[in-house]
Amino acid sequence: MGFFSKIKKLWQKESSPPETAPRTARDEPASVAAAHPDDQQWKIRLRKSLALAEPRLSVWLEHLLQGIDKKGEPLWERLSFLLEALEVPDSEARKFVSSFSAWLDDMGYVHLEEFRSELQYRMALALDLEDEEDERDRLFLKLSQGLSKTKDQLSRRIDQLLSTSSKYDDAFWEELEEILIMADVGYQTTSELLARLRPSVANLEQGDPQKFKELLMQEMAAVFPTPPKKISPPPPEVLLIIGVNGVGKTTTIAKLAYRYRMKGKKVLVVAGDTFRAAAIEQLGIWSRRTGSGFFARDRGADPASVAYEALDRAAAENYETVLVDTAGRLHTKVDLMQELKKIKSVMAKKMPGAPHKTILVLDATTGQNALSQTELFGKEINIDEIIMTKLDGTAKGGVIASIALQYKIPITFIGLGEKMEDLRPFDGQSFAKALLG
Numbered sequence: 001m002g003f004f005s006k007i008k009k010l011w012q013k014e015s016s017p018p019e020t021a022p023r024t025a026r027d028e029p030a031s032v033a034a035a036h037p038d039d040q041q042w043k044i045r046l047r048k049s050l051a052l053a054e055p056r057l058s059v060w061l062e063h064l065l066q067g068i069d070k071k072g073e074p075l076w077e078r079l080s081f082l083l084e085a086l087e088v089p090d091s092e093a094r095k096f097v098s099s100f101s102a103w104l105d106d107m108g109y110v111h112l113e114e115f116r117s118e119l120q121y122r123m124a125l126a127l128d129l130e131d132e133e134d135e136r137d138r139l140f141l142k143l144s145q146g147l148s149k150t151k152d153q154l155s156r157r158i159d160q161l162l163s164t165s166s167k168y169d170d171a172f173w174e175e176l177e178e179i180l181i182m183a184d185v186g187y188q189t190t191s192e193l194l195a196r197l198r199p200s201v202a203n204l205e206q207g208d209p210q211k212f213k214e215l216l217m218q219e220m221a222a223v224f225p226t227p228p229k230k231i232s233p234p235p236p237e238v239l240l241i242i243g244v245n246g247v248g249k250t251t252t253i254a255k256l257a258y259r260y261r262m263k264g265k266k267v268l269v270v271a272g273d274t275f276r277a278a279a280i281e282q283l284g285i286w287s288r289r290t291g292s293g294f295f296a297r298d299r300g301a302d303p304a305s306v307a308y309e310a311l312d313r314a315a316a317e318n319y320e321t322v323l324v325d326t327a328g329r330l331h332t333k334v335d336l337m338q339e340l341k342k343i344k345s346v347m348a349k350k351m352p353g354a355p356h357k358t359i360l361v362l363d364a365t366t367g368q369n370a371l372s373q374t375e376l377f378g379k380e381i382n383i384d385e386i387i388m389t390k391l392d393g394t395a396k397g398g399v400i401a402s403i404a405l406q407y408k409i410p411i412t413f414i415g416l417g418e419k420m421e422d423l424r425p426f427d428g429q430s431f432a433k434a435l436l437g
């Protein structure tokens with residue numbers, strides 16, 4: 001039985017007294033009920049509506065947020081009530097509410113529409129519900145919306161082509177090739193993809209657009225390698241984030257820190273980009289917003305020494321996850337690759353195995369340029385994973401297939417916006433479906 005169904009059963013049992021039953025001390029704390037008898041009506045109503053509602057986080061939140069349009073005491077009360085019902089320990093529930101409230105203050109968010117989706121994301125992570133169908137649906141919707149520009153370029157044109165083609169002849173394949181290339185899938189990747197597709201399509205009845213799209217989707221999904229399940233090293237796990245300037249490294253670190261924090265990890269972010277004072281400051285702000293520890297030295301400090309000292313701090317203070325930011329460019333005299341290699345070797349000396357993952361951040365809006373960046377970094381540094389940012393707002397999302405097919409490096413997350421919740425786990429199946437489905 002799923003998490004929600006269990007809780008729901010519990011709830012239905014608890015909420016069995018009829019509406020008219022006198023309130024007992026067990027139902028509501030006497031002091032509160034006596035002081036604000038009318039205020040407590042919401043609890044009865046809410047409990048009833050939750051017991052009747054579909055057991056899904058989004059649906060429960062919908063009931064919970066009825067009549068709430070901004071942050072404040074009524075919202076905190078209801079959230080605490082829901083968390084309590086979901087059997088979250090009291091201290092953790094309090095921590096959840098207070099950290100969320102502090103975060104809203106920090107971000108300057110007041111109205112529900114500004115933070116509703118962030119709230120759901122936090123709850124899904126905190127309650128470990130990210131794999132529930134509801135969250136998967138939400139992610140899929142977000143992915144489809146985020147990819148709308150690429151989708152427009154790709155799916156609409158493929159549909160058009162399919163509707164006007166009665167057979168899959170050379171002219172058809174040529175046109176399909178052009179469509180894929182236009183969506184930045186890249187020449188080589190397109191050729192490979194089509195070469196795989198042709199034999200499966202050969203057996204197909206002439207002009208079966210639906211089946212054709214399914215096969216294309218399957219081939220597209222097959223392009224993405226599933227990352228091997230790795231056993232996490234004993235803490236701290238150290239992640240080094242690299243990439244050229246402006247791709248979204250610092251923002252991605254903030255988003256990752258947020259994810260780990262919401263999963264209850266103790267996170268340290270390290271300002272390894274000492275090139276600009278503003279970069280250090282930017283990361284400092286994110287660390288506060290995500291409730292992470294922050295390690296920095298002055299502008300101009302040696303990034304390798306910063307990383308080295310940060311590992312001392314991480315070990316001394318029992319951090320579980322360490323995220324190291326790096327510069328995307330350096331003073332012209334210093335070579336970026338040499339600097340990154342130095343950071344890596346210094347870290348490995350300090351802590352065997354560190355950095356446990358080197359993650360290359362790529363910006364999808366740069367299209368095929370992302371390939372040359374992978375080439376450039378990959379030649380010098382072993383890249384374990386790729387995170388692709390800014391897939392929202394670009395028609396060049398096809399580049400992600402190019403990267404996957406040519407470099408066989410797992411793409412683990414994608415950035416679908418500037419907010420902290422806009423970093424989502426990547427999987428090829430959903431991507432292909434969102435793009436072509």
Ligand SMILES: Nc1nc2c(ncn2[C@@H]2O[C@H](COP(=O)(O)OP(=O)(O)OP(=O)(O)O)[C@@H](O)[C@H]2O)c(=O)[nH]1
Binds near residue numbers: 416422
């Ligand atoms: N729309 C969108 N914008 C993003 C995404 N990720 C990052 N950005 C924006 O991209 C810009 C650059 O992000 P940074 O995180 O500062 O990039 P960086 O790689 O750290 O840049 P340098 O420190 O200069 O090397 C910022 O305005 C971010 O808000 C994303 O997934 N979607």
Ligand SMILES: [Mg+2]
Binds near residue numbers: 249251273279325326
């Ligand atoms: Mg940066």
